Amino acid sequence: MEASTSTPAADAGAGPSTSGQTAAPKPTVILVIGMAGSGKTTLIQRINAHLHATKRHGYIINMDPAVASLPYGANIDIRDTVKYKNVMKQYNLGPNGGILTSCNLFATRFDQVIQLCEKPRDPPLEYIVVDTPGQIEIFTWSASGAIVTELFASSFPTLVAYVVDTPRVTNPQTFMSNMLQACSILYKTKLPMLLLFNKVDVARHEFALDWMKDFDAYTAALEADSSYAATLSRSLALVLDSFYANMRAVGVSALTGEGMEEMLAQVGECAKEYKEFYVPELEKAKADKAAKEQARQTTEMAKLQADMAKSQIGGGEAEGQGKVREAGPAGVGAAGARKMEVDEDEDEDEAEDEDDE
């Protein structure tokens, strides 16, 4: 299929430049997150191939330091910056500690990654796709994951694509643990989320959509199971009702390429949602931070004045304390003002010399 180069996702990030001209649309960042083996890396390979085939411009970043080989050519690869095995040896860490520390080390340089992503290109990038470590918690519940997510989200329209291994979640309890994971990531990042039910070539995903829409359908699937875990899953399904309500979900197959266009259309919708909801939140957070800083400065100043009043320094003008004056007349710099002072002093000296004579 031939696709136009302007997509909803790309348009969502467009904005006026400081020069008044319309700036190039910003690419949409897709953070691909999912449990180990859900098919993240294979899916990114498929997305990459699909973008090439449809003449869209993508940029791929690998954030998994422990992956042995990649089936796609990454534009930025964490393994070029941090050698995970060396980190393990150097800090005497196990595999997970090694991955976590490597991600943390990489996060300290992430401003450089953002700069590379922001570099103007012709034609401009439309998508930045980010592969994350297989151990989901290493990215989602670590300092580095938070830094990377926030840096992306404050620079580009960003969404989380949560990959689900569809054949594995046909078990209602496994489904529940996946949904809880996705839900916690949604509330932590507050970014738009897209559920990608992968491997639909093996098991169709419609049952999962049913479970999300219909509580009775989900409880019916659990009916035969009277274990404590099943009872818990039933109760949790009620709690997740509001999570399911506005969730976007697409069935895809990294193997056959099914669902790629629908996925990109939903990515576009997520980018719009980012603009509509996340950007105002971001602006509000910035304004709150500035207001807090202003309040802190005011309190500090009041405290300083109170301390000075207590020690009777602030009552009148202290010796050597004068009014704050602007240096020199307009157009005369500090050096000029200094020169004027020197000249005046010289004049005074000359007058004194004359008096002496």
Ligand SMILES: Nc1nc2c(ncn2[C@@H]2O[C@H](COP(=O)(O)OP(=O)(O)OP(=O)(O)O)[C@@H](O)[C@H]2O)c(=O)[nH]1
């Ligand atoms: N049938 C089928 N197999 C798939 C699909 N996507 C991935 N796989 C297989 O699932 C296995 C895991 O895929 P990966 O892409 O390595 O999964 P991952 O989530 O990146 O794995 P980690 O990095 O270990 O978390 C591989 O054997 C893939 O070939 C799919 O759409 N259909």
